[in-house]
Amino acid sequence: xxxTTQPNSMESNExxxxxxxxxxxxxxxxxxxxxxRQLPSQGPEYVIHxxxxxxxxxxASLAIAEDRKSSTLILHRATLxxxxxxxxxxxxxxxxxxxxFGTGTSLTVIP
Amino acid sequence: xxxxxQSPRYKIIEKRQSVAFWCxxxxxxxxxxxxxxxxxxxxxxxxxxxxxxxxxxxxxxxxRFSAERLKGVDSTLKIQPAKLEDxxxxxxxxxxxxxIRVTEAFFGQGTRLTVV
Numbered sequence: 741x742x743x744t745t746q747p748n749s750m751e752s753n754e755x756x757x758x759x760x761x762x763x764x765x766x767x768x769x770x771x772x773x774x775x776x777r778q779l780p781s782q783g784p785e786y787v788i789h790x791x792x793x794x795x796x797x798x799x800a801s802l803a804i805a806e807d808r809k810s811s812t813l814i815l816h817r818a819t820l821x822x823x824x825x826x827x828x829x830x831x832x833x834x835x836x837x838x839x840x841f842g843t844g845t846s847l848t849v850i851p
Numbered sequence: 852x853x854x855x856x857q858s859p860r861y862k863i864i865e866k867r868q869s870v871a872f873w874c875x876x877x878x879x880x881x882x883x884x885x886x887x888x889x890x891x892x893x894x895x896x897x898x899x900x901x902x903x904x905x906x907x908x909x910x911x912x913x914x915r916f917s918a919e920r921l922k923g924v925d926s927t928l929k930i931q932p933a934k935l936e937d938x939x940x941x942x943x944x945x946x947x948x949x950x951i952r953v954t955e956a957f958f959g960q961g962t963r964l965t966v967v
Binding site for chain 1: 892895944
């Protein structure tokens with residue numbers, strides 16, 4: 741079962757930062773927080789993941805709350821190619837490493 | 852590096868017919884997943900393999916769905932007989948090793964099944 745809560749949809753203007761929130765209040769100490777995105781007619785693709793500390797990579801940043809009950813995916817400058825459904829996933833250490841997806845957040849980027 | 856290959860890309864069948872999907876994971880990836888994605892929903896895990904063994908098939912409708920990964924490489928997912936509600940995209944994914952510290956799962960483009 742998916743154990744994350746995300747808004748159904750969000751909008752952003754092109755070239756502006758986007759903050760995509762995720763709540764995971766039942767997270768356990770060893771669960772990793774992963775973000776994937778799915779472009780239209782494509783399979784999901786990895787974006788970023790973290791455990792406790794904030795993380796940065798070439799695609800995005802991940803800000804994790806101190807209590808780990810929520811996190812935020814940050815796209816620093818949204819482009820039209822970032823329009824996708826973004827999934828926040830808990831990769832649980834005690835359930836065989838499955839990926840359980842929720843319904844995600846559909847991001848619309850406005851030119 | 853070649854990605855996860857799936858075939859066919861599209862399939863249209865009548866209800867009660869049978870259908871099979873094929874997946875070739877990235878070379879050397881031990882873990883393979885099959886997902887079902889109904890329009891407007893997130894992917895739902897159907898089955899997970901570790902090499903040629905099943906790790907989790909708790910959400911696989913075993914009365915009509917079956918999957919195998921005989922040599923620990925390619926995998927097939929079969930539906931027999933198909934129902935209208937099986938219309939969905941079937942996604943295959945693979946990871947290198949079964950560790951939560953592994954960064955990413957790689958997904959194929961999926962097979963879009965339409966049951967009429």
